[in-house]
Amino acid sequence: MPQPAVGGGPCSVPCRSSIQCIVPPYMLDRLTHSADAKVRDRAIAGLSRSAAVRAVRAFAQEIPGMIAVPSPAASKNRLVYDAKGKDSLPGRLVRSEGQKKSADVAVNEAYDHCGDTYDFYRELFERNSLDGSGMTLISTVHVGEPDQAGKFQPMDNAFWDGTQMAYGDGDGVVFQRFTRSLDVVAHELTHGVQSFTSNLVYRGQSGALNEHFSDVFGVLVRQWKLGEKADKASWLIGADVLVPAQTRRAIRDMENPGTAYLDDPDLGTDPQPAHMKDFYSGAADNGGVHLNSGIPNRAFALVARELGGFAWETAGRIWYDAMFQLSSRSQFADIQAITTQIAADDKRFGKDAKKIVAAAWKKVGL
Amino acid sequence: MADVESPRAPLKVTFEQSGGFAGLVKGCVLDADALPADESAELRRLVAASGLETSSKVTSRGARDRRQLAITIDRGGERVAIVCDDGCTPEGARPLVAFLAARAKPVRP
Numbered sequence: 001m002p003q004p005a006v007g008g009g010p011c012s013v014p015c016r017s018s019i020q021c022i023v024p025p026y027m028l029d030r031l032t033h034s035a036d037a038k039v040r041d042r043a044i045a046g047l048s049r050s051a052a053v054r055a056v057r058a059f060a061q062e063i064p065g066m067i068a069v070p071s072p073a074a075s076k077n078r079l080v081y082d083a084k085g086k087d088s089l090p091g092r093l094v095r096s097e098g099q100k101k102s103a104d105v106a107v108n109e110a111y112d113h114c115g116d117t118y119d120f121y122r123e124l125f126e127r128n129s130l131d132g133s134g135m136t137l138i139s140t141v142h143v144g145e146p147d148q149a150g151k152f153q154p155m156d157n158a159f160w161d162g163t164q165m166a167y168g169d170g171d172g173v174v175f176q177r178f179t180r181s182l183d184v185v186a187h188e189l190t191h192g193v194q195s196f197t198s199n200l201v202y203r204g205q206s207g208a209l210n211e212h213f214s215d216v217f218g219v220l221v222r223q224w225k226l227g228e229k230a231d232k233a234s235w236l237i238g239a240d241v242l243v244p245a246q247t248r249r250a251i252r253d254m255e256n257p258g259t260a261y262l263d264d265p266d267l268g269t270d271p272q273p274a275h276m277k278d279f280y281s282g283a284a285d286n287g288g289v290h291l292n293s294g295i296p297n298r299a300f301a302l303v304a305r306e307l308g309g310f311a312w313e314t315a316g317r318i319w320y321d322a323m324f325q326l327s328s329r330s331q332f333a334d335i336q337a338i339t340t341q342i343a344a345d346d347k348r349f350g351k352d353a354k355k356i357v358a359a360a361w362k363k364v365g366l
Numbered sequence: 367m368a369d370v371e372s373p374r375a376p377l378k379v380t381f382e383q384s385g386g387f388a389g390l391v392k393g394c395v396l397d398a399d400a401l402p403a404d405e406s407a408e409l410r411r412l413v414a415a416s417g418l419e420t421s422s423k424v425t426s427r428g429a430r431d432r433r434q435l436a437i438t439i440d441r442g443g444e445r446v447a448i449v450c451d452d453g454c455t456p457e458g459a460r461p462l463v464a465f466l467a468a469r470a471k472p473v474r475p
Binding site for chain 1: 382386391426453460
């Protein structure tokens, strides 16, 4: 397989002052109220320096902002629709925020998993929904797709359409209901978060990073919900949506990319590379967005395990900040540089974090 | 454009489906001459009904985890290549895509 041009040229992350680079905007906002005048002045200066960058980002994200459905009280607001086996979105509204449980398990799964994901971002990162402003979380369950005779069948997929989530029920042979899995739901919602942050272009290395962040926060939401420490936690993605079989464990394995399924009659063998030497450079999958994400996924799992404790507390915070600091065309070299730079903040992440992050990226060939 | 519904007209269709949440890569190459008569006739009918007459490349704006589709229709040297995703597949081509997807097998990318 040909070697890619790592980074694709100069780092696409704009140069910035240390305070801008290390401290995310929400923390800068808080620091502007500090009792210490020096801290306050630096924070205000940092915010003003980043204004131009944020203006560009805001412009680039104008489209998702325009289509975001606000919630009535700018707080958690979930709407679950039923496509009734067809493919017209959003379908019929079947459960709204605060309403009692439905008799339909898929409706409740979509509702509950959306709630867990909202709570994760709110409690850990003070983020109010996908857009940070209380955007309504819209899900459609029981999405179908037509067969060659035009008869609708359950969809073997889950996707983010730019405004909402859509979940199929699976064929019952390989795939089960996609709403079953908290990490799948959190993965799709994180695509929404990204559209309001780095907005990574969904192609090539930037697209693989887009998938990577969705897997990272997908798995972190699940580990957080289960209270799992990094060294004991599962790093599998989508295990709950596969019909169990000897030849498959999950859809992806962040810790050991390329091993989630083997010689499966329907899935084949997991094609994810675990190292840059096996980087996929073909045209399929928008240039391998779900394939090459295995490389940064492995780096993240290595970092989280080495740091120890709960993965969302340290590794997750480094990656969350990175999601804001990357640009839409960032490459693998950029996330390597940014996460290493963020981890250098001893006070927030401990004295070993920078070394651990750098070592992980080196281990995957960056 | 050759009449692909004629049983003697050359017709070869190459299909690749990739991406989706699972990121699976599947594909097939169907040569109408090499298929059983009923399958060959169905493929010809679906290609003729698909409306895929010119090459194009489109994707659903802002969508993530949609399945990417790459279809090449070779009518005896007249080639049409279409790249799209399952959110923007031309309506007339959806039965053809379903026919091809049902015959696609996992391929090593």
